[in-house]
Structures are given as C-alpha cells and as structure tokens.
Amino acid sequence: EIVMTQSPATLSVSPGERATLSCRASQSISSNLAWYQHKPGQAPRLFIYGASTRATGIPARFSGSGSGTEFTLTISSLQSEDFAVYYCQQYNNWPPEFTFGPGTKVDIK
C-alpha cells in the first residue's frame, strides 16, 4: 500500500499571504498525484492533477509541483474562499488502491 502523508496538519495564514502545503508518498508515484479542496458540507473538488495541472476553473494562484515522492501545493495569495482542507491523493494504477493523505487544514490567522 502506498501511504500518503501531508504537512503541516494545520496552516494558519493571513489573507493575501502565501501558503505552501506538502505531500509525501511512501514510494514513487511519478506525477500521479491530485489535490482536492474540501469545505464542510460540500463535495471535495479537484484542484490539481498530474501533480501540476490545474483543473478547469481553478485560479492561477494555485500551483502544484513535484514528482516521485515529494509534492507541493502553493497558494500564492490566499483569498477568503481558499480557507478549507486540502487533500493530496495518489492514483498510481498499481496496486489499484487510491489513497488520500490525511489533509492540511488552511485556516485564518
């Protein structure tokens, strides 16, 4: 099983500041990584796939990077609507177990 870890668990950031979220895989997953934003009472929303490609409608202030085992999601200038939990998820096809990280909560400082 590929285990995903995320750090920090909580990130307190002021609006307008930069946020950097980290995700690590227990073995190489190439660029088979997605990031999701999850707000209470809503469905998770795909933000980034292929480690660095923004999904449709995602603002340019969100960027993803990394490959192999180390990945980063950067929010260049936090807006009020960005405060949420962010999950990374690997989709390496073998073994076919699509694990999520434990999440990073981005809250208002």
Place this chain on the structure above:
Amino acid sequence: QVQLQESGPGLVKPSQTLSLTCTVSGDSISSGDYSWSWIRQPAGKGLEWIGRIYTNGNTNYNPSLKSRVTMSVDTSKNQFSLKLSSVTAADTAVYYCARKNYYFDYWGQGTLVTVSS
C-alpha cells in the same frame, strides 16, 4: 456537466448491510474509459477510498474493506451501487460516489450513513 447523486438509508443497524446507490446524470455511465468509485469520510477524519467498478463489472476494493464490500453497476439505469456488510459504528461516515478518470473529477454531494441500533 456530469452530476452524481447518492441515495440510500441514512441509518443502518449494527451487523446489517449498508446499501447505497449513485445515480449519474449528464452523460452515459458507459461513455469514456472511466471507473466509478465510492469514498467515505468518518466525522473528523480523512477520506478513505472504498472501491471502484467499471461498467464491464470489473472491480477493485480497498484491501482493508474487501471482505465486506460488493459493488455493482446497472448501465440501463446509469447507476452503480455499494453494499457494505456487517457494519459497525466505525462505518458511520459521509459516503461519496465519484467518477474516476485516473483522479476523481466528479463527486456527489455525499450522504451521511449512521450505524446505530
């Protein structure tokens, strides 16, 4: 625009079987090379992938749940379903259905299932 909607009982008794259905609208469940997944989130915890099914019936399940999970698909109704047997309080969660295109690109809104007597 593809939309997914979960349905099923919100309360299940311990030791019984949890049954949920996901109805897909906006496109045929058979179009494209997608699989269809169930994912859950217990209160205060993270997301856990339960399993996936292709429209040809092929499945993959999370090894931690495999012995209790059965998924099925009904292409004529544009639906896929989840059965989780022998449930306990630990299975209380919000259950989501999602389309998998490598990553999960479309999700349902989720449905809360509580296991309690």
